[in-house]
Structures are given as C-alpha cells and as structure tokens.
Amino acid sequence: MILLYETVVAGLLGLLSGSFLNVCATRWPEDESVIKPRSHCRSCNRTLSWWENVPLASWLALRGRCRSCGAWIGWRYPLVELAVGVLWAFIAWRFFSLQPVTGFSSISYTLDLTDSIAQMIFLWLLVALAVFDAENLWLPDRLIWPGIGLGLVLGVTRATLSTFMANGGDFGVWKNTATHAAVNWFVGTVFAAGVVLAIRWLYQMIRDQEGIGFGDVKLMAMLGGWFCAIRLWLLALGIGIVFGALVALLLLGLPSVRASRESWKVKKLPFGTFICLGGIITALWGQSIIDVYRSWAGF
Numbered sequence: 001m002i003l004l005y006e007t008v009v010a011g012l013l014g015l016l017s018g019s020f021l022n023v024c025a026t027r028w029p030e031d032e033s034v035i036k037p038r039s040h041c042r043s044c045n046r047t048l049s050w051w052e053n054v055p056l057a058s059w060l061a062l063r064g065r066c067r068s069c070g071a072w073i074g075w076r077y078p079l080v081e082l083a084v085g086v087l088w089a090f091i092a093w094r095f096f097s098l099q100p101v102t103g104f105s106s107i108s109y110t111l112d113l114t115d116s117i118a119q120m121i122f123l124w125l126l127v128a129l130a131v132f133d134a135e136n137l138w139l140p141d142r143l144i145w146p147g148i149g150l151g152l153v154l155g156v157t158r159a160t161l162s163t164f165m166a167n168g169g170d171f172g173v174w175k176n177t178a179t180h181a182a183v184n185w186f187v188g189t190v191f192a193a194g195v196v197l198a199i200r201w202l203y204q205m206i207r208d209q210e211g212i213g214f215g216d217v218k219l220m221a222m223l224g225g226w227f228c229a230i231r232l233w234l235l236a237l238g239i240g241i242v243f244g245a246l247v248a249l250l251l252l253g254l255p256s257v258r259a260s261r262e263s264w265k266v267k268k269l270p271f272g273t274f275i276c277l278g279g280i281i282t283a284l285w286g287q288s289i290i291d292v293y294r295s296w297a298g299f
Contacts, residue, residue, distance in 0.1 A: 007093040010120075014088030015055035017124055018081035025076070025131045028140060043071035055081045080131060087123045090284070091116050111161050118154045119283060122147070122226055126276040126283075129219060133272035139215030144222055148189060151225030155181045184228045192224025192233045193217050216272050223279050232286045239278030244271055 023034050026042070039048045046068045052058045059078045065071065095116040125147045132138050159181035196217045203211035220237065227233040248269060282289075 003093065003096045006096045007089050010092030011085045011089030014085035014120075015081050017088070018084030018127075019053070019055040021084065021124065021128050021131070022077050022080050024128065025080070025135065028132075028142075029136050029138065041066045041069060041071060044069035056085070076131065076135070080127065083127055084124055087127070087280070088120050091120050091123070111158060114154070114157060114161070118150065121150060122283060123280060125222075126279045130270075130273040130276035133215070133270040133276070137213075137268055137270055139213075139219055139272045141218070144215070144218045147222040148218075148225050151189070151222065152182065152185045154226070155185045155228065185225050188224040188228040188230070188233065189221045190224070191230065192237075193221035195234075195237070196220040212271060216275065219272050219275055223275070223282075227282065227286070231290055232282055235286055235289065236278040236282040237275065239281055240271070240275035241278075243274040243277055244269055247274070 020034070023039070027034050037047070039053050040046060041048065043066060046066070052062065052067065056078050059073060059081075062073070064073050064075070064078075066073065095112060098112070125143055128143055129139050132140055132143075156178050159177045163177040196212060200210070200212040200217065220233070223233045223236050227236065251269075
C-alpha cells in the first residue's frame with residue numbers, strides 16, 4: 001500500500017513539475033518571466049482559471065483548445081507533463097520497492113534516497129533540455145550549468161556518506177574521498193565534453209561548416225559529470241547518435257524532402273534532444289544494458 005501511495009504522490013509531483021517546465025519552455029524563448037503574468041492563452045491573452053491549469057487533466061477536458069478562442073494549445077503540454085510524471089513515478093516505485101520501511105533511518109536508505117531525488121532532478125533537466133532543443137535548437141545555459149554543478153554535489157555527497165558508513169566518520173578518509181569524487185567528476189566532465197568537441201572540430205574541418213553547437217558540448221559535460229563512468233556517458237552519446245541517424249533517415253524518406261536535394265543538406269536536427277533521450281535511457285537502464293551487452297559479447 002505504501003509503495004502505491006508513494007508512487008502516485010511522486011507521479012503527481014512530476015505532473016506539476018512538468019507543468020512548470022511547460023511554462024519555462026513557452027516563456028524563456030520570448031525572454032518572459034515564468035512568474036508574471038499569470039498563465040494565459042497565447043492567442044487571445046485571456047487569463048486562465050484555476051481549473052484550466054490542472055496538469056494533463058485540463059488539456060484533456062478542453063480537448064487541447066482554448067475555452068475562449070478555440071486556439072490549439074499543442075501536444076507538447078500534455079506530453080511533457082506525462083513524461084515527467086511517469087519518470088518520477090517510476091523512480092519512486094523502484095526506490096520504495098527496494099527499500100523496506102524499517103530502513104528509513106539507515107545511512108544506506110539516505111544514500112539511495114539522495115540518489116533517487118537527484119535522479120528526478122536530472123531527468124527533469126534532460127526532458128527540459130530535449131524540449132528546448134527540439135523547439136528552438138537552443139540548450140539554455142540556465143539549465144546546463146546548474147546541472148553540471150548538481151552532478152558535482154551529488155558525486156561528493158554520495159562519496160562522503162558512503163565513507164561515513166564504512167569508516168565511522170573518520171575526517172581524513174572523508175576528505176580524501178570527497179577529493180577523489182571531485183576529481184572523478186572533473187575528469188568525466190572534461191573528457192565527455194572533449195570527445196564531442198573533437199567531433200565538432202573534425203566535422204567543421206571536413207565539411208567547412210558547423211555541425212554540432214557548443215550547447216551540445218556543454219550538455220555532454222553535464223552527462224559526463226553525472227555519470228562519471230566513461231561507459232555510461234559513451235552509451236548515452238551512442239544512443240543519441242543512433243536516434244539522430246534514424247530520424248535523419250526517416251526525414252530523407254519523405255517525398256517533400258527528397259524533392260529538394262539542397263534543403264536536406266542544410267537542415268538542422270536537434271542533436272541535443274537525441275543526446276537527452278540517450279541520457280534518460282542510460283540513467284534508468286544504462287548499467288543493465290551494458291551488462292546484457294557484456295554477456296552477449298562474452299566479456
């Protein structure tokens with residue numbers, strides 16, 4: 001019963017945070033505040049009633065259209081809310097299905113709870129960045145830099161708590177562990193960014209045009225800092241490349257694209273969105289995917 005209750009609560013909180021993400025995705029590109037004015041129709045400018053702001057339910061009740069002018073609201077609103085809600089509910093379900101209620105006061109419980117909350121924040125950031133890049137080919141620094149910093153905080157926090165657990169709070173060991181965690185974060189951040197930066201430079205040298213933006217480089221720095229392990233952020237990058245290639249092939253198969261040979265050559269795809277999808281999959285099942293691959297390859 002507790003498992004169901006906590007999962008539902010996490011899902012509802014995810015819907016709310018997804019609703020706030022929609023506000024950011026709508027207003028930030030227009031350089032507007034996310035606080036004022038109150039939520040309103042972008043077409044007729046009417047201020048929305050409270051019941052028109054209920055995540056997911058309002059969109060379904062209104063059938064995706066403004067109650068006054070009938071303007072189409074868009075699929076992004078319910079999809080983003082649903083995505084964050086499902087992801088947060090899944091993280092909560094996985095956490096509470098593994099943690100007994102009697103372990104609430106243990107340090108291991110605190111470690112896993114810290115990881116779960118951090119993972120929720122991380123997934124929210126990835127969904128947000130995926131939306132921004134898909135709609136505006138823009139990866140906002142106001143999301144990426146805090147994400148990079150939070151990766152450092154998480155790494156150091158988990159390492160120090162683990163040390164307290166194993167060594168009874170010895171300050172010398174704690175200090176060495178924190179330093180080691182910070183170094184791992186730094187190496188992961190710089191190395192991941194460096195790989196994409198090298199790809200960017202090679203593409204520009206060969207094609208004499210920019211193929212990957214600096215936003216993608218900073219996004220990979222964020223993933224490198226969160227995952228640290230090279231196998232994980234490389235998996236995220238690889239999944240993103242596969243998604244991007246599949247979408248590019250699908251676009252090339254469209255008659256309208258094939259009819260204009262020049263247009264597809266200069267068409268920009270939101271590579272950051274694909275990397276974010278790879279990051280989400282890796283955050284949830286990355287190690288399992290790697291274990292299956294190792295078993296299949298006989299490593």
